[in-house]
Amino acid sequence: MSVPQLLRHPWTVFLGRRTLRLLLSLGFVLTASFAMIRLVPGDPVRAALGVDAAPDLVAARRHALGLDTPFLSQYWHYLGGLLHGDLGTSLVTGTPVAEMIRTRLPATLEIAGLAFAATLVVALPGGLLAAVRTRDGRRPRTELAFTAVTAGMAGVPDFVLAAGLTALLAVGLQLLPVAGAAGVGSFVLPVLALSLAPTAVLLRIVRVEALKVLNEDYLRTARSKRLSPARRYLRHAAPNTATAALTVAGGLLPALIAGTVLVEKVFAWPGIGSAMAQSAVAQDFPVVQAMVLVLGTTVLLAGLLVDVLLAVLDPRSAIREM
Amino acid sequence: MTHLQVTGLTVRHPGSRASLAAVDGVSLEIPSGTTLGLVGESGSGKSSLAGAIVGLVPAQGGRVLIDGREARTRTVRDRRRLGRLVQVVLQDPDTALDPRMTARQTLVEAATVFRRLDRAARAARVTELLGLVGLDPRLADRLPRQLSGGQRQRVSLARALAVDPGLLIADEITSALDVSVQASVLNTIRELQRRLGLSVLFIGHNLPAVCHVSDTVAVMRHGRIVESAPTETILRTPQHPYTRALLASVPSLGTSPSEERTS
């Protein structure tokens, strides 16, 4: 392929547009995280250190944060620092934030990733199965039960579930570790708490999408060829359901990642969510700022991953974007 | 009585390749009180052309003159001035009417855009409009879903006529209808044109239906008009090969099978 051809190739155009969107969003996150500390009414340093902090300590911290220089140069300085991996220093503990994130981010990504995988593994086949069983108004009782159960599951707040699970399984029955990350068993409760509601939401959406697909003309074509039910559902219906389901699942991902903040607090999970919660209360702005940046970037990268995956699975979705 | 003149109209849809124009420098003229039929297959640009004339689709070039005055659609005021003169009826009878408004509400809304009418005048106007398109006035208080496809298409026709336009653009208004219903809608269009002295731009893909109501027929392909001539001429002595191909593709009863006719 020649260069101009390559430039006009749908994949090039798709990736180009998608990267542009990512850069725009990243710029937005950067600016928002930078602006946060400046948007706080009054003096953030005094707010963090308390009213009776020594004036020269306040001045020193202000200087360390660069709050005493002009606005634009602060922004420039902030971006430069990020490039060198400098995310600032905690107002409370005085440790570098980058260090905190390096030790804590893997733990968060582990439970978020596992929870997302669990959601997909349960909801994709489950939703398809529910659709096949209840298509064209068959088995109205099954449908009612499915609707009621998933509505209930979707309504359970993750942190309430986390507290409930702790009380029941860890404290009451002493089956699983109560808190902290130690061994495989300690993953069970956080992942369960994080994935229950998204699983329910996705189950319902997969069912609705699969019902739509089952009513498509091409499934009637498959029926007219007298293909076996297994082939009709797995080969003809499932791939067309998966693309729609994955699109929705991608939308659930941000909420799932944000949910780690609450769930980590309940289980004292050593991730960035629990650190963020503490720092937000303590008004430790550099830490919150960096965490917003890191979690925001994680969400954006995950979104990019889902979109590229979709484009590979279903080339039309890449073309449709244009 | 309205005269339409379009010169060099060009429409490009955003996002598509720059080289492909949906409407590519189209010129046409509709003298007052006549009907121009515009025929073309899907994607030929006929609906974009209609949309560009009434400002639903932005045009990238060319001029639209109505009674010698430039048609502008930039501001609401311009659009209202244009709307008094030119009205459209669109293809899809399923979405042609607001599903939550009865035929009466729809027609009253249209009739009072430019005129204030009291209660009695409104009722009279609704009855008059429904009569004009051959509908029983008792249907006035029905919702669109309680009307058949042909009846819905007639109500949209009545809505377009409610502002007493001089030019009516009918974009594929019979393509979703059964053939026996299509016949009566075609008859209505002809009769309206004769009674009200309307100028009509009648767009369609069904050549016999378009020819039946048109004084002049223009054939459109790939965004351009390839041939335009009085209906009799285009039927008897088509010049462009594409026009001939279209004519040869029309199934027809009572003639020998197609294999012999197309050579």
Add this chain to the structure above:
Amino acid sequence: MCLPSGFRRSPIAWATAFMLASLVALAVAGPMVWGAAADRPDPSVVLRGPSAAHPFGTDGLGRDLLARVLTATRPSLLLALAAVLLGAGSGIIVGSCTAVLGRRGRRLTAGMINLLLAFPALLVAMFLAVVFGAGTAGAVLALAAAGVPGFARLAQTLAAGVAGTDHLAAARVLGLRRHRLLWRHVLPNIAEPLLLSATTAAGTTLVALSGLSFLGLGVQPPGYDWGLLLSQGLDRIYAEPLPALAPGLAVLYAALAFQLLGEALAGSVARRGPAPRAPAPTPPPSGPAEDGLVLQVEDLTVELPTPGGTIQPVRGVSLSLRPGEAVGLVGESGSGKTLTALALADLLPHGARVSRRTLRLLGADLAALTPKERDRHLATGLSMIFQNPASALNPSLRIGTQLTEAVRAHRGTSRAQATAEAADALRRVALSPALLRSRPYQLSGGQRQRVMIAAGLMTRPGLIIADEPTTALDVTVQRQITRLLTDIRRDTSAALLFISHDIALVGEFCERVLVMYAGTIVEAVPADRLADGARHPYTRALVASVPDLAADRGRPLPTIGGGPPDPLVPAPGCPFEPRCPRRQDHCAEQAPPWQDFDATHRVACWHPEPVTAVLKTVARS
């Protein structure tokens, strides 16, 4: 408010009503009844577990936790509602404006919404809570702001649906002003789904608000809501689970109530058809076989359940096809022609019941076969070509897979052999075998229909049923497809049942034509007699109403007055009687019998048109 009957019957609806009523009652009465107890400290019972006096125990100041949980209903609910109303209101206004804005404004707004939507609401809320300072007002504002993009997006999507409709285009051309378009045409048509999602959002916002309080970013002491109570209880969960669980359960209860409310509303919006009935009993064996017929059908009737009652869209249809013959089945929408085809191929929708006296395909009685044998016989003996090639091919499978799967499943053909046959089939329909690797979206409409035909040829069927195969195609492509079908019929001697609404096309392309009206065949006529030798008044009228290039354009087209009969109230007589120009009294009382004029021409009419009838006798509307 008048609720649909489905709502009143549903158990979910009753549960929801009860839960909501209890929440409202608690929110109103809670602070009045338990407010004093909830705020009264008692140093003698600090941090106690459950007891008779304090069923949920007490907190660090010795206040009764049960009273506090009940009293917290009001702030928890009110704050959540405030956040939802603020967020949903602004989001809906922003989103629905996109339907009436200009192109540039629309794109800009959509871009902003997209950007903000990528960020989780809880993260945005935490960010804003930090900026606004931890506190009730900050948390409510933060959650409202976090909800805006979601609602804006939903409203935008829904409004785009309305904006694309013909009625909004017509309203624009009428010159209606923007605010009128928005209030009169856009918002009323999207209100229902928006209300629904606002209901669900009330639940999630309540949870999120509790979450913020739980983190210490929401309600601040001495105020309290469920989230804060949960957070205070969590510190002692190892000693006493109940102080943490009770407020948690309260959040859960409220969240479920809103979730179920959304469910009940959605359920009452979606209308349900009647419950499907038991499948039809096995049909009795078919009547005597006639030699040399590809398809022999007698007295085919289809019953279909609809919300209004059971209808019979196909009533007593009989037809037969010989090898290599092309028979057209023509009728207007709702005449039952497609259901006839689906019944023949055993593809009727769930709930439909079919009965027939005889159904033989290639000599085999379908009633006498086991289900497995019947499937194989239908798969290899009959091919269907559907109306819309864009949707009849599976978008995610390669053409090669779709061509080969039937022979591989039913004839056990190897993959290599099947692929070779598929390449041949593609060549047969004038397509390149290279297309085997393509997917449907890479093909044009005409090419897709050729692929469908090629797929139909793969099993070398004795009968091809084509249901409006050219309706979705352009007229020049239509001609190519009908020619292709003619060639195939000549070469393979397969019989063709060609279903169409276009009587001119059918008349030109088929040898015999069956005219269907209101579920019955009213006339079977040789195609060459269609133009001026048809005997049924309906056939005559149908032929006359087709605009003809040669017709006199000065005269109005003949039309048929009235409309087709209501399938829910079948009349005993001739279905065409109310619209018939030749009707007489007994036509309405008794269904007309078949009259045979010769071996190929039959009509079901009491008073058929005379042979020399002039077309003008047809009724005008």
